Amino acid sequence: MELQEYNYRFDELEVSTDIIEKFMGYQPGQAPEPMPQLIREVLNQAHDLCDIRGGYVIKQDIAVNRDDKTLHIHGVEFDVKKIITNQLKKMDATALFVCTAGPGISNYSKELMHEGDFIKGYIADVVGSEIVESAMDKIQADLENQMESQGLHITDRYSPGYCGWSVGEQQKLFSFFPQDFCGITLTASSLMQPIKSVSGVIGIGENVRRKGYVCNLCDMVNCIYREKKETKKADRC
Amino acid sequence: MEELYGKIAHCVEFGKINLASPYPPDMKGQEGADELTKKAIDEGFPPEEVLKKGLVVGMEKIGVKFRENKVFVPQVLMSAKAMSTAMEHLRPFFESGAVKRKGIFVIGTVAGDLHDIGKNLVSMMVKGSGFEVVDLGTDVNGQQFIEAIKQHPGCYVGLSALLTTTMVNMEKIVAEIKAAVPDTKILIGGAPVSEEFKEKIHADFYSRDPQGAVDFLNRSVA
Incomplete structure (x- = not known):
């Protein structure tokens, strides 16, 4: 399948004051002053700072090796380890994805931090994270719709740097995309620039499902996604 | 003396930076860590005590609250800002060696x-x-x-x-x-x-x- 590309404006994403408060640990609407005001200021700025781009490429020639916990995509071996192997074992194809909020929001956060405005700098950092996650949610939802129309399902998304999958393997993952795709480059230590970028794989097949993240299987007890998940769970109770 | 230290600690704990700062709302119009620390130094309070009995106490309190999930990162940053602003008044004493860093x-x-x-x-x-x-x-x-x-x-x-x-x-x-x-x-x-x-x-x-x-x-x- 051809490379799919997406561009979003900030106002197309669901990034609100409530969501940012929640990401920071507060119940929505419960963050003390001056946080709500500062969040609003950063969100207003974010309109002009973002260059939100992403995309994915689907590969059919894949194999999941449960013995050595590897994933083989179009002849390239990924050492994704046990948790991800288990989550993807029933897939028949995979979508390799990348997405970025662009450099503007990260630079804005760094500038604020450099000027000593750590609170607003932190909020800008959180907003950047939420922008790229929200954009990737939309891309994933679009992929899911397309696959469902063909009678297929998708898994959750899994990224280098999590569940034991080495961030160094991002070099291999990016080999599936044109150079500087979406303006993302890799540092010598395989980290993405702009910082507010995500990459990874999503399983596709008749027998796969989105199960939610399997935090009980992961020993990363302080993971930001675990805390987010538990906050959401607590909110529902 | 102890009362002033307590006020400084309170300002740091709640992120009250200075008089101009409108936050936290219930301390609006009050002096903050900045003015109170300056006042303590101007009145001849030992700088080391201002640090240990005022500023450090406030930071420890917010640190414990953060550990207990009673406050989150932004509030710790507010406290740190109040602390660092107040620390400017102690800088000459650190530089002269009158107040020693712990390490x-x-x-x-x-x-x-x-x-x-x-x-x-x-x-x-x-x-x-x-x-x-x-x-x-x-x-x-x-x-x-x-x-x-x-x-x-x-x-x-x-x-x-x-x-x-x-x-x-x-x-x-x-x-x-x-x-x-x-x-x-x-x-x-x-x-x-x-x-x-x-x-x-x-x-x-x-x-x-x-x-x-x-x-x-x-x-x-x-």
Whole structure:
């Protein structure tokens, strides 16, 4: 399948004051002053700072090796380890994805931090994270719709740097995309620039499902996604 | 005297930076850590006591609240801002040697990792407890840590990581530091790190929150 590309404006994403408060640990609407005001200021700025781009490429020639916990995509071996192997074992194809909020929001956060405005700098950092996650949610939802129309399902998304999958393997993952795709480059230590970028794989097949993240299987007890998940769970109770 | 120290501690704990700061709303129009610290110094209060009985007490209180999930990162940052603003009045005493730092803490996010919020938080809390902090930034390799340690003999070292996979680099850096400067005490922290991991890589201390690092450092210099 051809490379799919997406561009979003900030106002197309669901990034609100409530969501940012929640990401920071507060119940929505419960963050003390001056946080709500500062969040609003950063969100207003974010309109002009973002260059939100992403995309994915689907590969059919894949194999999941449960013995050595590897994933083989179009002849390239990924050492994704046990948790991800288990989550993807029933897939028949995979979508390799990348997405970025662009450099503007990260630079804005760094500038604020450099000027000593750590609170607003932190909020800008959180907003950047939420922008790229929200954009990737939309891309994933679009992929899911397309696959469902063909009678297929998708898994959750899994990224280098999590569940034991080495961030160094991002070099291999990016080999599936044109150079500087979406303006993302890799540092010598395989980290993405702009910082507010995500990459990874999503399983596709008749027998796969989105199960939610399997935090009980992961020993990363302080993971930001675990805390987010538990906050959401607590909110529902 | 004790009342003024208590007020300074209260301002730091609640992030009341100065008179002009409208936050927190219930302290609007009141003097903040900035003015009260200046007042204490101008009135001849011992600078070391202003630090220990006022500013440090406030930072410790917010650190404990953060550990207990009663406050979140932005409130700690507000407190750190109040603390650092007030510390400007103590700077001449640090520079003259009239007030001694407890020690030097070298901190950085390990090679392969660009995340710095957690590292900054620990840095501010440690600074707020009376240590000099040398922040090496992010994506810091073993050699950079070793150079900083050699520049600051006897310093404590903090390694931060957010990604599971940069834990590997943390292990490598700890080994490099211990080989080059064996007596160095190394603290580790960050989302993927644990007490078990600390044991495995032969680091000296692990804490899941910044106040734990502060407590360890205070115990070490006591």
